[in-house]
Amino acid sequence: MRYNRSESFRFVFSDPIDASFSIAERGGKSVSTKQGKAVIADISPSGLKLMTHLELPMEEPLILSIFFKIRNEELEIKGVPMWKKRVNSGFQYGIRSTEEDEILRDRIVKELKDYAQHNPKM
Template sequence: MLYKRNEYFRYTFGKPLEAEFRIVVDDGPGRESRPGDCQLIDISPGGAKLFTKFNISGEHGAVRLRIKFTLLEDPIEVSGVIVWRKPYSGGYMYGYDFDEDAMLEQVIVEELKLRRRSEINVEEVKLD
């Protein structure tokens, strides 16, 4: 699988964004794990970097996850696969590649625009 680090932009959160993940089991429809907590470190329309204390490893290839988070207003749910894993600060950092979905990519871009605008407005209020 080709890693898409050269995408046109990647938004890094000042404070990691709380999210929830579930491991998707391929050997049955709708089978997935109980939810686990994670934090999004950065995001792009095609993937994200996340941190969790859980060691998510696949014995038979790529691990599929479903992640739920809210960038600003609307809850977003994405599916995809882990493309890399590194031990980090008492847990693990993961590269997560979203399944291709043009509509979802657009939602993420729009939510990030709104989030950034709200952050700028908060910064301006603090300066006044």
């Protein structure tokens, strides 16, 4: 599967933002896992690129709960890892959001606009 890059925009952070995540579902069953540390390299209304030192099992469908703060507001997105790439410091994952919530998408766009205004080095 390929990551969909046809969305309206993709915001690339000059310095990746901190995030944490846990596995919410594995193979269609709810699970409870410890939170792992990660950073978000880029984000769009339909997904994000997550980087972590943890290797996730890709053999069966996963849904992750990803927690992060772009500027002021704590956000949570549920998403499906679509691809995995090994990098020097760990792994990159392309995450497709499973959220259909327009309000959440609007909050993300608002936070990104605020972030861009206050981070002119971008």
